[in-house]
Amino acid sequence: MLGTFGTRLLTDASKVLEHNAWDHVEWDEAHLAHAEAQVAFQQAHPVSDPLLYNDDKAASHWDTFYKQHDEQFFKDRKWIQLEFPELIACTEADAGPLVIADIGCAVGNTLFPLLRINENPQLRIHALDFSAEAIEIVKRHPEMTAQVDACVWDMADPAGLPSTIQPGSVDVCVLIFSFSALSPKQWPICLKNLQLLLKPGGTVLLRDYGRYDLTQLRIKRERLLEDHFYIRGDGTRVYYFTTDEMQQLFSEASGFSIFQNTVDRRLLVNRKENKKMYRAWVQLKATRLEDPKP
Numbered sequence: 001m002l003g004t005f006g007t008r009l010l011t012d013a014s015k016v017l018e019h020n021a022w023d024h025v026e027w028d029e030a031h032l033a034h035a036e037a038q039v040a041f042q043q044a045h046p047v048s049d050p051l052l053y054n055d056d057k058a059a060s061h062w063d064t065f066y067k068q069h070d071e072q073f074f075k076d077r078k079w080i081q082l083e084f085p086e087l088i089a090c091t092e093a094d095a096g097p098l099v100i101a102d103i104g105c106a107v108g109n110t111l112f113p114l115l116r117i118n119e120n121p122q123l124r125i126h127a128l129d130f131s132a133e134a135i136e137i138v139k140r141h142p143e144m145t146a147q148v149d150a151c152v153w154d155m156a157d158p159a160g161l162p163s164t165i166q167p168g169s170v171d172v173c174v175l176i177f178s179f180s181a182l183s184p185k186q187w188p189i190c191l192k193n194l195q196l197l198l199k200p201g202g203t204v205l206l207r208d209y210g211r212y213d214l215t216q217l218r219i220k221r222e223r224l225l226e227d228h229f230y231i232r233g234d235g236t237r238v239y240y241f242t243t244d245e246m247q248q249l250f251s252e253a254s255g256f257s258i259f260q261n262t263v264d265r266r267l268l269v270n271r272k273e274n275k276k277m278y279r280a281w282v283q284l285k286a287t288r289l290e291d292p293k294p
Contacts, residue, residue, distance in 0.1 A: 025265050025266060025278070026265070027212075027265065027278060031276075034217070035212040035217055039216070039228070041221070042219060042221065042223065042230075043227070045221035045222055045224070046224040046225070047222050047224060047225055047231060048222065050226075053225060053235070053237065064235065078113055080113060080114070080176075081113075083207065083283065084174075084205050086172065086205060086285070087100070087114070087172060087174060087205060088114075088117070090120065090123055090171070090172060091114060091120050092120060093119040093120060094120075095120045095122070095123065096120075096122055097124075098120065098122065098123055098124070098171045098172070099123075099124045099125075099126070099170045099171050099172075100114075100123070100124070100125045100126070100170070100171065100172045100173075100174060101126045101128060101165070101170045101172070101174065101197055102125060102127050102128065102174050103128050103129075103155050103173055103175050103178055104130075104155065104176070104178020104179070105128055105134070105135075105138060105150070106131075106134050106178075107137045107138060108127065108137070108138045108141055108143075109176075110174060110176055111125060111127050111138065111148065112141065112143050115143055115145060115148070118147070124147055124148075124149070125147060125149070126148075126150075126164070126165055126170070127148055127149070127150040128150075128151060128152075128153045128155070128162070129152065129153070129178075130152060130153060130154040130155070131152070132152050135150050135151065135152050149164055151164055155175075155178070155179075155182070155190045155193055156182050156186035156187075156189045156190045156193070157189070157193065158189055160193060160196060161193065161196055161197060165197065167196045167197070168196070168197075168198065168199050168200070169197070169199065170197040170198050170199065171198075171202050171203070172202065172203045172204075173194055173197055173198060173202070173203070173204045173205070174205050174206075175204070175205070175206045175207075175208070176205075176206070176207050176208075177208055177209070178208075179206060179208050179239075180238050180239045180240070180241065181236065181237055181238065181239075182239070183225070183226070183229065183237070183239075184226060184229060184239065187249060191249065191250070191254050191255075195254075195288060198288040199288070200289065200290040200291055201287060201290065202287070202288045203285065203287055203288075204250070204256065204284070204285065204286045204287075204288070205284075206246075206282075206283065206284040206285075206286075207281055207283045207284075208241055208281065208282055209239070209240045209241065209280070209282070210240060210242070210263050210264070210280030210281050210282045211240045211241060211242045211280065212240070212278070212280055213240055213278070213280040213281070214277050214280075215238075216228070216230075216240045219232075225237065241282045243261050243263055243284075246258075246261050246282055246284045247261055250284060250286045252289065255288060255289050256287065256288060256289060257286060257287045257289055258284065258285070258286045259285050259286065259287060260283065260284060260285035261282075261283075261284050261285075262282070262283050262284075263280060263282055263283075264280070264281045264282075264283060265279070266278075266279045266280075267279075
């Protein structure tokens with residue numbers, strides 16, 4: 001299923017060097033064989049002791065990351081206006097009282113682009129991240145406003161929601177390159193918390209790393225924690241998803257109805273070096289189902 005990710009299509013392979021990037025590129029057999037071989041190599045050389053990288057240590061690694069990079073590492077996500085019109089609709093002047101939860105907000109790369117276009121005086125945004133350092137960077141940002149509540153929260157906290165958020169009070173939950181930081185055993189807890197956050201009929205908007213993305217294939221030996229789940233050199237973790245996994249996670253059995261589940265595959269071209277680089281991201285949109293009647 002194609003998304004709305006772009007319209008520059010490579011219909012003639014001989015013209016691949018005419019542009020730096022192509023949309024909706026189908027991977028050829030050679031690339032798939034390379035990807036499978038690289039992942040097989042990673043699986044044959046996992047980390048020596050996965051317990052050294054357990055869930056309890058994850059936040060501290062992100063704190064260190066943000067102390068080193070502050071707000072300079074990630075670019076603002078201006079593309080959200082194209083990919084997530086549901087989110088942009090919340091910022092319209094007549095949208096009324098709406099609540100967004102930016103989960104895994106990092107240093108505000110989704111939050112502040114939203115605030116710049118916001119015309120809705122009744123919009124409220126919860127900026128949530130399990131890195132205390134990231135939240136401090138958000139709080140001291142010059143564009144921070146009273147419409148935003150920023151607090152430390154782990155989306156996979158078994159204790160549930162932060163005290164500042166009432167259950168069933170959020171209209172839209174945004175997870176952009178944040179769900180992948182969880183270990184697979186944390187996914188069910190996160191899904192339960194999304195259920196708690198959202199109003200019935202509320203929306204989940206998710207974009208994250210896709211299987212065989214360039215960054216996955218570049219990972220070296222002794223970084224694999226579980227299948228397709230890795231520890232980076234800086235101690236942060238990342239999982240690479242398929243749309244089938246998204247379909248299973250956000251199924252009706254989990255309390256959601258999916259209305260978009262797609263993969264965005266792009267081919268980046270280094271024309272000077274005649275090098276091809278394949279990127280892949282999954283994008284999901286789902287609605288929280290109504291609570292069952294007693």
